[in-house]
Amino acid sequence: MERSTRQRTLIAGLLARAERPLSIAELLALGRAELPGLGQATVYRTVRELVESGELHAVEIPGAAITYERAHHHHHHFHCRRCERVYEVEGCPPGLTALTPAGFRLESHEVILHGLCAGCSA
Amino acid sequence: MERSTRQRTLIAGLLARAERPLSIAELLALGRAELPGLGQATVYRTVRELVESGELHAVEIPGAAITYERAHHHHHHFHCRRCERVYEVEGCPPGLTALTPAGFRLESHEVILHGLCAGCSA
DNA sequence: GTGCATGCAAAGGGTTTGCACGCGC
């Protein structure tokens, strides 16, 4: 059974409200705004536990800091090379099974799109 | 103009011969076997320069160490969760443009497949 | 009262940087 402390609730709440994935540093800064004295170890520990419990999902874009988002439906990401923002992308490309070599068992996949977002390509 | 020193040639050669992407630690170990006294800073510096010059490509699989491979044709990767090996996958899934939100400009993409390779699924 | 999450600070691992040496042209 999970204990629900003030810090844990705060961190989970920050990510629930966030409109984009947040990094550890952002969580720490935002968290301290509401709970001064919040320790960084607590943020690291809490995030790790939430990831392991499946409540959070790590977003690891090569070249960008690792961020975390609430695990909800399956989706992918679009990374804007100009503003660096990460957008959620709905849906999956078809034909992934066709890429899988013979004899391999495909269990999951990730797709990362790179380019310019609407604002930055204008 | 690129200078071609012994160390640089050695590192590029190791990756040219490798049948799978290599990590910095592996490059250092393999390199020292042929050139004792090879410094790790040299490996880091050389790999970074080769990546920037486009000769190498970083393979960043979440949860695995970053490895490097020679940049050749466009391809994707299959990561076996049991033996941890990374395999090259030929071809791209169709329909990536359809995933891209309206107004966004898609420039490149990455696909990472996870599962079990032929050996590990047997 | 007891136990466990917390905060602080130190340790740890991987990567980068500073600098004097010395190889290669």
Add this chain to the structure above:
DNA sequence: GCGCGTGCAAACCCTTTGCATGCAC
């Protein structure tokens, strides 16, 4: 002879860990 790449070691993140405190039950 000169310059730049190199090796060593220290510096630098970012993350984890140890431990004493104190809140929550």
